[in-house]
Amino acid sequence: MTVLLPVARDNREPLLEVNELVKYFPIKEGIFSRTVGQVHAVDGVTFSIRRGETLGLVGESGCGKSTVGRTVLKLMNPTSGNVKLSGRDITHLSRAQMRPLRPEMQLIFQDPFSSLNPRMTAGAIVGEPLTLHGARSRKQSRERVAEVFERVGLRPEQVADFPHQFSGGQRQRIGIARALVLGPSLIVGDEPVSALDVSIQAQVINLMMRLQDEMGLAYLFIAHDLAVVKHISHRVAVMYLGRIVELADKPVLFRSPLHPYTKALLSAVPVPNPATRPKGRMILKGDVPSPITPPSGCHFHERCPSAMDRCRIDAPVLFEKAPGHWAACHLES
């Protein structure tokens, strides 16, 4: 049986294609490090991202969203499945073969405090990828660093400052500058604004959106904050326990979610408007189950208010309910 995959519907060629991606981590025990079990971090994830597009990837802690980000960047190798960048399969490339492709795809980290080397100046941090990836002269590299500094809203004289001299928001700008310096086409942002104060968060979100417009960047924007994802994304994928349960264009996903988990997630977010205090909020029972022994069938069935017998046995596949709107739920198939 061929399963249709949730890929881009228009003619533009996808920049990134992720197909049936699986990543298990072995659990080792005892002196011989015997494998006694596996953490099913990512359990068959398929999506694509076009050039210049933001795909938001949301889910709660432990759902595997960060692992997806890291596997896509080949910072870890998938257990199975494949990843294509601009049509080229990069799943089985060696480190050396990956090297020339690294400038194409970069990562922005969550924590602007621990992701910058405290002993390096901001200029050296941002310039390091240039040294590693090209035979540029010092002068060229200085010019390039100055250029990205300006783009992300840092002052040129700040190249000589050390990370501790910057505020959290400015450090995140350094992290963004470092990701931009090689001129990537894809940036994976792993919770890039969740460590920032609200007023600073808005600055960084605006910066990322402006850079996207100016440079045609594609983002895989990984976050747990639905309001932020709603603001920044073009399309949104919702993950639960290693699987994508719903994927749609942003307006569709937020106006008419199909999957019960998406609905519960949306209803759980407190809305900053005292006039709409929720009545009859959908409150999920219990916790996210362990990814070591995920539930049978649909991973969500234990907490799902509309679970049927079939959900306990049979894992639903992503199904295209309406053009571009995919959901993995037996209620919808």
Place this chain on the structure above:
Amino acid sequence: MPQLLEVDDLHVQFNLRDGVLPAVDGVSCSVDEGQTLGIVGESGCGKSVTALSILRLIPEPPGSVTAGSIRFNGVDLLDLSEIEMQQVRGKDISMIFQEPMTSLNPVVTVGRQIGETFVLHEGLSKTDARERAVDMLRLVHMPEAERRVDEYPYQLSGGMRQRVMIAMALACNPKILLADEPTTALDVTIQAQVLELISELREKFGTAVILITHDMGIIAEQAERVIVMYAGKKVEEASVNELFFAPCHPYTQGLLASIPRLDSDDVEDRAALNEIEGIVPSLASLGPGCAFAPRCPHADIDCRSICPPLEEKHPGHWAACWHTDRLAELGG
């Protein structure tokens, strides 16, 4: 009529090698039975220090409460001895901390941690205390309370640990619950469970809640009155409706405008969010004027030289800004 808890003109400072940090600078607030007071602000604005001062948990030195009073049922907590204060903590006023991972003792079962309060304040035996701990765990809807009571914190999930914290805080049926970012470390679906639990308990027992958070959504849902803090000062206080629909202070206005909204209809629109320019100021280098002036779009020379007093702009709505009238004309 005096309220259950009245904090008046509280000043807390930290004496550090590089100088004196005015962490809390003249903050007043009050809360009555069954009410929820929200305190919002960004990191370093003094909201947690305010809560810790109420329980006299500020480490001295380097910290010290230099002025003000904290009256609970008419008694100034600042006048109590440490031994008398211990009778208040956990019994009359208790606290839920942000980090359920680090605020529980990892080598003691959760039952004994909850039961400790009963042993200390009610003189129960260990066996009775364990029984009461099971009751408390049931009260906070802990699944399989009977089994969980003998487990250690590492065996519980984040949401369950936060339930244990709440069970501990509520063990002696306190009059006041201080909740400092009680759900920040939790996932949204678990956050919804915990917030529902707190409001359920408030309704059941008439507990007064002081809810400290940076999340405007939580404030909108939970609080009746709200205090907005900036750089150690209270810059605005109002009922939750007034604050959200007619904010007076430019900082509050900026804060509300800079949150991405899940409830807006313009989902297609990826318009830029409103930004508050600049960065949160360092408490060590505050000028003489309004602390928000360097980031404020309406600031003028007055704002930079003289700090505006907190004034009652409308009945029950206080703000510390020189330009409230002008802002109102601008329709802000």
